[in-house]
Amino acid sequence: MIDGEDWSRLDVDVKGEVYDGLLARNADDVRGGAGQYFTPRPVIRAIVEVMRPEPVMLISDPACGTGGFLLAAFEYLKSKTVSAEEAVYLRTRTLHGVDLVPNVARLCAMNLFLHGIGTDQGHPPVSISDSLESKAEPVDMVLTNPPFGKKSSFTIVGADGKNQTDKISYERPDFWATTSNKQLNFVQHVYSMLNERGRAAMVVPDNVLFEGGAGEEIRRALLQRCEVHTLLRLPTGIWYSPGVNANVLFFDKKPITQGPATKEVWVYDLRSNQKFSLRQNPIEAEDLTDFIQCYHADDPTRRKETAHFQPFTYSEIIARDKANLDIQWRHETVTEGPTPQALMKDILKDLEEAMREFANAETIIRR
16 A cells, blocks of 8 residues: 555655654554653644744754654644745744754654755754753744653773763753753753743653752742743653653743742643543543633733632742642542453453564564
């Protein structure tokens, strides 16, 4: 069927959609680790929807993976471009991503290229490097989900054959604190990437919200220098790695003044009493509709308190232990576990998948 298709005649967006679909299918290979590079597409689209990028912006993702955020921004902006010049700028200048893993960066570059992005060889849309090593050129918007994992480290094998693990810390003069916590370093790096009025949305694990030491110092600096206006508490069960607790932190960079840039943080709780799973109940766009409506991207002054959406003043947050943002006010209700029939279905699916893998392995061995 694939060989019978004349791919050269297909529109570039069609080829891009096909490739993006293949990447998404590859992400289902949880055992192979491919899923670690994927943020759920409904979450990405909701973030872009409320961030509302504008034509002729510079938009960057310092941990771009296969390009999910960049492509979502591209799709959003395609309908917003008016002139031919804006369309050319969108495909050649607007978007840029960085990834540390060469194979992943190549997947991203191909994904973007098949959508018609990055056709100007003088301005490649993807770079392979460690984003945290140095300060980047200022941009208007950052959309990113840095890799999860609390600490960065490497192992040295000494002359005596013993292993010694050293933590990686980034001692940059523009960072507020030196730490080996990757996510805290990415928070500082994203701030450093923004121009004077730049805006950011980044996915962070829970530890960024409550960790002491460098974590507290970084949170206090961020609240002081940025308008940290929204926090989306994401549910578990939506990631390819089970048990991940993550959030989306939205903040705008502001000129440095004596008073704090943050006045109040609105927290949307999409976590309490929510049960998602990749197979049985994956998160869908409809699950984020209420958040998008509550966010009021057109006019944040119209925000209203709801059962899911509550504001917390700067004074309230600073008074909390370690200025932590790990805020919750909704209580989990105890519900019955899955029925035996549902458990049986999951077991059968796992067995069927295992049998397919055995069959594929047997075929390869016979060859």
